Amino acid sequence: MLNPMTMNSFGDSITQGTSSSGTVYTSRLATLLGTTLNNYGVSGNRATDQSNVVRSATHGNLSTVLIGTNDSSVYGDASQKLLIYKRLVRSIVAVASGYSLVKGANTSKTSSWAVSSSVGGSAYGNYSTGAATASATVYGKSIIIGYTQTTDASFDSTVTIKVDGTVIDTVTFTGSTDSVTGLSATSGVGALRYTGFTDASHTVEISVASGKSFALEYIMGVGHQPFKDPILLLNIPKKGSYSSPDSSTCNTSYCTVLSDLVDEFKSDGFNIGLVDINSILVPSTDLYDSLHPNDTGNTKIANACYDKLCSMPEVVTGTCPTPYGYPASGNQVLTGKTVTLAHNGSGGYTSITIS
Numbered sequence: 001m002l003n004p005m006t007m008n009s010f011g012d013s014i015t016q017g018t019s020s021s022g023t024v025y026t027s028r029l030a031t032l033l034g035t036t037l038n039n040y041g042v043s044g045n046r047a048t049d050q051s052n053v054v055r056s057a058t059h060g061n062l063s064t065v066l067i068g069t070n071d072s073s074v075y076g077d078a079s080q081k082l083l084i085y086k087r088l089v090r091s092i093v094a095v096a097s098g099y100s101l102v103k104g105a106n107t108s109k110t111s112s113w114a115v116s117s118s119v120g121g122s123a124y125g126n127y128s129t130g131a132a133t134a135s136a137t138v139y140g141k142s143i144i145i146g147y148t149q150t151t152d153a154s155f156d157s158t159v160t161i162k163v164d165g166t167v168i169d170t171v172t173f174t175g176s177t178d179s180v181t182g183l184s185a186t187s188g189v190g191a192l193r194y195t196g197f198t199d200a201s202h203t204v205e206i207s208v209a210s211g212k213s214f215a216l217e218y219i220m221g222v223g224h225q226p227f228k229d230p231i232l233l234l235n236i237p238k239k240g241s242y243s244s245p246d247s248s249t250c251n252t253s254y255c256t257v258l259s260d261l262v263d264e265f266k267s268d269g270f271n272i273g274l275v276d277i278n279s280i281l282v283p284s285t286d287l288y289d290s291l292h293p294n295d296t297g298n299t300k301i302a303n304a305c306y307d308k309l310c311s312m313p314e315v316v317t318g319t320c321p322t323p324y325g326y327p328a329s330g331n332q333v334l335t336g337k338t339v340t341l342a343h344n345g346s347g348g349y350t351s352i353t354i355s
Contacts, residue, residue, distance in 0.1 A: 022295025240290025
C-alpha cells in the first residue's frame with residue numbers, strides 16, 4: 001500500500017460530503033489507501049475559514065486540499081481577490097505540510113507585541129501596534145511568512161521584510177478595502193513567499209511601521225527537506241451553472257492560481273501533486289445539483305487522487321492496487337520493482353530501497 005497512515009482533508013461541502021453525494025471522495029480515497037481519515041471539510045467554507053482550521057488540525061501523513069468553489073462564487077476573479085486567495089491557500093498547504101516553522105509567538109521581538117485569540121490566533125500569532133520588529137532564523141532556499149489577513153481596518157499596515165539584513169520587500173496591507181472573509185471568519189492566515197536564497201540558514205526580520213498594527217503568524221524556511229509527507233492540491237470543478245460574479249472564466253482563473261501554487265511548492269521541494277478534477281468532472285453527469293459531485297463524480301475524484309499518489313513514487317511501498325472501477329492494467333508504477341521507505345515519524349524518511 002502507501003505510506004500515509006493518517007489522511008487530513010481540508011475543504012468545503014464537496015470535501016465534507018452531502019446527503020445526496022453518495023460516498024464522498026475523501027472516504028473512498030481513505031479506503032483505497034487503508035488509512036485513517038480526518039475530514040476537516042465544512043460546508044460553505046472559503047479559503048479564509050480553512051486557513052484557520054489547518055492551524056489546529058492534527059498532523060497527517062497525507063493531506064488533501066480542495067477549496068475555492070465558494071470563494072469564486074462570492075468574490076469573482078478580481079485580481080486583488082485572487083491574490084488574497086492565493087496567499088490563503090499557500091498558507092493552508094504550508095502549514096499542512098509539516099515543515100518546521102517558527103510561530104509568531106516564538107520569534108525574537110522588540111517593542112510591543114501581544115497575543116490575541118481573535119487576531120493572530122493564540123496558538124500561533126502575535127500582533128504589534130507598530131514601531132516593532134520580530135525576527136527568527138530559519139533554513140532553506142525559500143522563506144514563507146504567515147500573517148493574519150483581516151478585514152479589520154485597524155490592521156491596515158505597512159511592514160518591511162529583511163533577510164540577512166537586506167530589505168527584500170515592503171508590503172502594505174489594506175484589508176479594510178481588499179480583503180476577503182470566510183463563511184463566518186473575518187480573518188484568516190495568508191502567506192507571503194520569497195525565494196532565490198542559498199539553501200542555508202537565514203535571519204528574517206519583520207518591521208512594523210509606527211502607528212500601524214500587524215499580526216505575524218509564522219516564519220518558515222523551505223527547500224531543504226525533500227520527501228516530505230505528500231499533499232494533493234485539487235483544483236475546483238466546473239459548475240453546471242454560474243451566477244455573477246462567478247463565471248466559467250472565473251473558474252479557470254482559480255484553477256490557474258492553484259496550478260501556479262503547485263509549481264511554486266514543487267520548486268521549494270514540497271512533495272505535492274495537482275489533481276485536475278476540473279478536467280475530469282462533467283457537470284451534466286457527475287454533479288447532482290450543478291455544484292456537488294454525485295456518487296460517480298466522487299468516484300472519479302477519489303481515483304484521480306489515487307492515481308496522482310501512485311505517480312509520486314516516493315510515497316509508494318510495493319505496488320498500487322486497482323482503484324474503484326479501473327482495469328487492472330495501466331496503473332502500476334515502477335513495474336517489477338518494490339519501493340520501501342522507512343518513515344522517521346516527523347515528515348521525512350530515513351532510507352529508500354528499490355528492489
